[in-house]
């Protein structure tokens with residue numbers, strides 16, 4: 001069973017995300033374990049200092065390496081002999097993918113380090129984390145929202161967390177393309193009708209329609225997922 005350790009200076013951030021929905025139920029029912037690690041508990045000064053000014057000058061503050069290193073030492077002691085991965089959440093990291101969710105769901109310990117302010121002392125990326133992971137090419141104010149995203153995605157891959165396994169295998173990215181479009185009642189709304197085949201009850205036809213619809217939606221919204229089909233237009237010959 002995977003145990004998430006989320007290293008943060010804002011543990012209160014997770015009161016909502018980790019208590020509700022699929023994530024909340026999975027954690028409450030013991031399908032996975034979660035520890036919020038307050039980095040201030042790993043400081044050694046009276047002010048419980050977790051940040052300092054950047055070397056070389058510049059605006060803002062940087063999260064210090066020592067409280068993170070001490071927290072990791074404590075977790076490594078607990079995780080001795082078990083499989084563990086230390087991930088630093090960072091806009092500068094490799095982008096998180098569904099495949100990561102799948103393999104991390106098999107770990108014993110997944111340790112997520114949340115940055116804040118201007119970021120984290122680079123020595124954490126260089127010497128303490130196994131890798132830096134980003135949730136996309138944009139910057140958010142702290143790693144906590146990114147950690148909540150990753151915990152959710154990993155939990156979905158643990159058998160029994162999502163009621164029906166079929167919901168998982170038809171998810172986007174599971175077959176390398178987007179999932180098929182979904183409709184519900186009414187059959188017509190503002191003149192927009194549900195594709196007839198879906199209400200027809202012929203399961204073979206429905207299956208075929210869904211495969212084609214998933215592919216054309218992928219072509220439309222994410223052609224990069226179809227490298228064989230997605231070719232840049234050839235350069236016009238000069239002159």
Ligand SMILES: C[S@@+](CC[C@H](N)C(=O)[O-])C[C@H]1O[C@@H](n2cnc3c(N)ncnc32)[C@H](O)[C@@H]1O
Nearest residue numbers: 089090091115118119134135139140142143146
């Ligand atoms: C305001 S950001 C720091 C951005 C940093 N100055 C940079 O240019 O990359 C503060 C923290 O938010 C988190 N963060 C920001 N964007 C992220 C992203 N796209 N994916 C994962 N974490 C992110 C990281 O933990 C980061 O240390």
